[in-house]
Amino acid sequence: MRLSHVTKRFGANVAVNDVSLDFAPGEIVGLVCENGAGKTTLMAIAAGELAADEGSIEDRVPVAVVHQHFLLVSEFTIAENLALAMWGRDAGEIIRESGIELRDVRRRVADLSVGEKAKLELIKAIARRPRMLILDEPTSVLAPTEARELFDVMRRLAATGTTVIFISHKIPEVLEVATRIVVMRRGRIVVDGGTMSATELAEKMVERRSDSPVRPLVNTPRHVDSRPGSAGRTGESDLRLSDLRLSGLRVPLHPGEIVAIIGVAGNGQSELAASLRDSLRGRVAHIPEDRARDGLVAEMTIAENIALAERRWRPRAAEQRAAALIERFNIRAQSPLQRAGSLSGGNQQKVILARELERQPEIIIAAEPTRGLDIEATSFVHDELRDAAARGAAILLITSDLDEAFALGDAIHVIYRGTLSPRLTPDEAAVQAPGLMAGIA
Amino acid sequence: MRARQLLIAVLAAFSAVALLALSGLVFGHGELLSILISGSVGSTFALEGTLLKSVPLLLTGLSVAIAFRAGVWNIGGEGQFLAGAMGAFLGARYGMIAALAASLIAGALWASIASALRLWRNAPEVLTTILLNFIAIHLLGYAVNGPLQEASGKYPQSDLASASLPASGELHAGIAIAVAAAIAAWFLLYRTAEGLRLRASGFNRSAAKWAGVNVNAQLVRAMAISGAMAGLAGGIELLGVTHRLFERVAAGYGYAGIAVALLAQLHPLGTIASSFFFGALTTGAGELQRTAGISSTVATFGQALVILVTIVFTRRKIA
Secondary structure (H helix, E strand, C coil): CEEEEEEEEECCEEEEEEEEEECCCCCEEEEEECCCCCHHHHHHHHCCCCCCCEEEEECCCCEEEECCCCCCCCCCEHHHHHHHHCCCCCHHHHHHHHCCCCCCCCCEHHHCCHHHHHHHHHHHHHHCCCCEEEEECHHHHCCHHHHHHHHHHHHHHHHCCCEEEEEECCHHHHHHHCCEEEEEECCEEEEECCCCCHHHHHHHHHCCCCCCCCCCCCCCCCHHHHCHHHHHHCCHHHCCCCEEEECCEEEECCCCCEEEEECCCCCCHHHHHHHHHHHCCCCEEEECCCHHHHHCCCCCEHHHHHHCCCCCCCHHHHHHHHHHHHHHCCCCCCCCCCEHHHCCHHHHHHHHHHHHHCCCCCEEEEECCCCCCCHHHHHHHHHHHHHHHHCCCEEEEEECCHHHHHHHCCEEEEEECCEECCCECHHHHHHHHHHHHHCCC | CHHHHHHHHHHHHHHHHHHHHHHHHHCCCCCHHHHHHHHHHCCHHHHHHHHHHHHHHHHHHHHHHHHHHCCCCCCCHHHHHHHHHHHHHHHHHHCHHHHHHHHHHHHHHHHHHHHHHHHHHCCCHHHHHHHHHHHHHHHHHHHHHCCCCCCCCCCCECCCCCCCCCEECCEECHHHHHHHHHHHHHHHHHHCHHHHHHHHHHHCHHHHHHCCCCHHHHHHHHHHHHHHHHHHHHHHHHHHHHCCCECCCCCCHHHHHHHHHHHCCCCHHHHHHHHHHHHHHHHHHHHHHHHHCCCCCHHHHHHHHHHHHHHHHCCCCCC
């Protein structure tokens, strides 16, 4: 199977940008990329679930995908779930053929361990006898021994001529099992094939490109020095809201400073943001990660959404205020009385920023503040965060976009399986972060 | 948006009446529509009847509108109505004002059992409020057969309440109270910060939470206010119309409030018009039964039609 010059856009976002890939029978392709790099879109195109805007796919073969999120009916037993996928065949026989161990098909899926559910998904996929099997981060929920077992299955399938595509953030695993490594960043293939060491691979993952929309930080004179709050940073005495306590680790957070927390999605970032939302008091701004669900009340107007954070509600005054903020934040809206849900993603994010930053917060918790935004909106958000820091706010930036972390962060922590690394300087992080994120340092 | 909502409401009301008239023609009762109209608004007597029916419907409708706006699915208007009626009966010995206050508090407390269960064990209020209806009905049944039964001990009903609402002829002061409540509810929802947060919690609980709204407090508050409105409906009905407690004192007003609120598109001021419509429908249906021998359940039929048309054309999600 061959993908040639495949491009897929969502609005202004280019999710997959001119990707060409050849797949040979029997190879295990390790596809490594950050979150939001376009792998899900690319795989959906390969599987035929999504049509490409440009480019073509030649020599299509039957593809089976094991998704990161389980598609199982929890109230059904293993046998019933297999019957849904493969009506009329004996469940025990399907499992035996797959070579994966899963005992007692009469158990309810709800009672299975996460690892067992993952196995069941894999069995379902293999039972369709695909020529290409795509595994989307299959090991993220598996114990090491279960992962070993999975690798054996992958190798066995490859030996029978199936192409296996193994998507993962875990560098050691990819190096162990893949016969070919592909690295994807921001919709493009940056590495295809060749052998490399763990550190080389890690470097490829964090390598920054000059045309990236965020300001490169290579030349160090950053905005730090011009900040009014920065004088207090050496003498720790006047730091009021200094420390956040997170899972036993202190995260020093100083006024005027941006601390970035980076990591592969699913390592506790969402839980961290939610617990900060529930525990922090005072003038705290939150920019939620899931903009569509948590950002704005889609059914209410822009003015109403902005006023939610305020003590008083006077419709006329709120409307005037919203109009001023629409102007200042350059939000593309017809009027303050427009429904928030009818705005584009970038403009919704600007409304959230307007609401959260206008209350002069002392702490800002920004989770994935630019996910899915185009270049213009991204740099707007970055500038606003920098300005807020310059005004003395302490900012905790939770992001899976390394460029963003390096462009904005004065200090960096890596989050992995719910625990935070010690505080790193950006220079230290450039070296250590890939390993820490992959859990190999 | 506003225009569309109004259009849906008018369409729903008209289609219900038209279908009733049509079925009247089909089954050889061409006079159905004219009796329905003359029996509800055609005379002073009929109009009075309609207004009397509209008062409890307006209050239970407000009860539902406030709860649903906050995303709280309070289906317990009937039980809260009964709690309010019992509260008013007990409070009446301290005067009319005390009786009204007691009905508000009793309704709010009865509804708050559901919000307590929701916060404590995450029990869905759709179920708990309905179940609380049955408990309230049987509590009332026990009361009018036991401790609160009339002194003569003849019927399962209480003695006359010791207070009543000021009245002129059939009409009582409850009409003014109900309309004032509708205006107050509108002010609460659309002119106060609490109302803004309450509506935000109803539309998107999660986004409201991220914006700093205490959504659990909104749930508790909305449920209590909603219960208080239904309780007040029960209190006014007792003090203005029935003057006695008996098992069927609620007469389905609690459930009918859902239809009233939905037709009003959950808007407090719209509830005034929609409660009048349903009041007229019920009163007119009573006249149909008396003069044409057509079962008064046609009113229920009309109610169901209105709800169906409203739900089908409303984009807002309902439960």
